[in-house]
Each structure stands twice: as structure tokens, then as C-alpha cells.
Amino acid sequence: xxxxxxxxxxxxxxxxxxxxxxxxxxxxxxxxxxxxxxxxxxxxxxxxxxxxxxxxxxxxxxxxxxxxxxxxxxxxxxxxxxxxxxxxxxxxxxxxxxxxxxxxxxxxxxxxxxxxxxxxxxxx
Numbered sequence: 001x002x003x004x005x006x007x008x009x010x011x012x013x014x015x016x017x018x019x020x021x022x023x024x025x026x027x028x029x030x031x032x033x034x035x036x037x038x039x040x041x042x043x044x045x046x047x048x049x050x051x052x053x054x055x056x057x058x059x060x061x062x063x064x065x066x067x068x069x070x071x072x073x074x075x076x077x078x079x080x081x082x083x084x085x086x087x088x089x090x091x092x093x094x095x096x097x098x099x100x101x102x103x104x105x106x107x108x109x110x111x112x113x114x115x116x117x118x119x120x121x122x123x124x
Contacts, residue, residue: 002074003097004120007085007112014082017111022048029057038065059105072100085112088120 025047032039038061044054067073067089076087091097094117101107101114 001091001093002120002122003089003091003094004118005087005089005097005101006115006117007087007101007107008115009078009082009084009112010110013109013111017053020050020053025049029061033061038062056105056109063104067100084115094119 025044028047029039029044032043039058041051041054041058044057045051049057064073064076072090074088074090076085078085087101089097089100091100097117098114106112
């Protein structure tokens, strides 16, 4: 069964993120993901990101990459403006979808939390 998980970003955490994440670093990470490269913590630090945040971001990207490779993450990403994110998980239950979401390092560090979970049937 697939579940849509809608998360809400914490406004204060996003403000801190924007303050610590140079625009060039965000573009670098986005480009790496688009070209299916997994940036390491050192790669992210080289973009001017502080070590602590670079570690969290690298772990976040690794987590999502592993979920995608396992087939448990169907699709996902932030909505425009970074107020919400949507992830679609392949899971046995809403509780399992919640566990997959909550294992994300950004969730563990308080950047976002689940707002709602819906069972989803793919039609198109």
C-alpha cells in the first residue's frame, strides 16, 4: 500500500537553515540529486555549509537515497516555499510510513514533522 505523508516545516528551523545554507550550496545539492550523485558531508561543507548542518543534510540525502533504492520511497520533496513537504512511501501501514518518515535526520533534528498521512491508490 502507498501512503502520502504531508509534513510541515518548522518556520524557525527553516529560518536557521536559510541563514546557514548559502544559495550556491542549495543549488549544488539540487544539481547532485538531479544527476543521481549523493553528496557527502565533505562535499556539502566545501560549499560553505557549517559542519553540523552539513552532517545532517548528508545523512538526510543518504536516508532518502536508500529508501528510494529499496522501493520504500516512491517520490518526495518539498513544496514551494518550504512550508510543507510531500513523500509517498510504500509501506504496510500508516505506522510504518510514519517510522520511515521519522527516521529522516531532518525530522529527527526538528526541521519538519508529520501533519497528516493518507492511504493513496495510484491511478495514473
